[in-house]
Amino acid sequence: MAEHATHDQHAEAHESHSTRFYWMIGAILAVITAVEVAIFLVKDTIGHELFLAILFILSIAKGAGVVMYFMHLRGDARIFQLVFIVPFLLAVTLCLGFLTIFSHHVGIAG
Template identity: 40%
Template sequence: MTQSTSSTHEPSNGDHMAPHRHGYSKYLVVGVILTVITIVEIVIPSWPEISELLTRSGVVASLLVLSFLKGAGVVAYYMHLREDSRLFTALFMFPFSIASITILIVFFMFAL
């Protein structure tokens, strides 16, 4: 006869299944920063004094930089990428950077 051993599996009270607890203040701060960047993106092309100060290429380039910052902010905080492994961050940021560089190259090819 074989002796069968059975053990009951007790549920773990570990933190691996616990939801991420972030304070609302952190999300509020990031939301305010993204809102300010959006307002700046609206003001730059709308305000004649700023549009006259920058060339058309400067306006577009500044909007591209601000859009990149907003995209990085959304990915880092709202998609929780900053809490993941650095490998996942690199896997996301590499194509994101290549796309941004490609957009800038095409922009400057036709803007000059």
């Protein structure tokens, strides 16, 4: 128990980044947002599927950047990762499930 607590407390004192690092992450996230908008503006020329694929990848990268580096979940105590990632995975599963069920006017949701 004591060992467990020590481990988590050590993890809780997560790695401290320099302000320069945060500026760099902020700049990367800003570039990703700019690319998202640029992709949106040229979506008619690249096709809907490719547009969606690129957009989802960029959004996931942006969200992961915020969670891992701004919220410091990367390197933080495992219990924090658990109480966030489990509901998040459940939420994604539910979202995809409901979108699939309701994707047609005729079917389970008719």
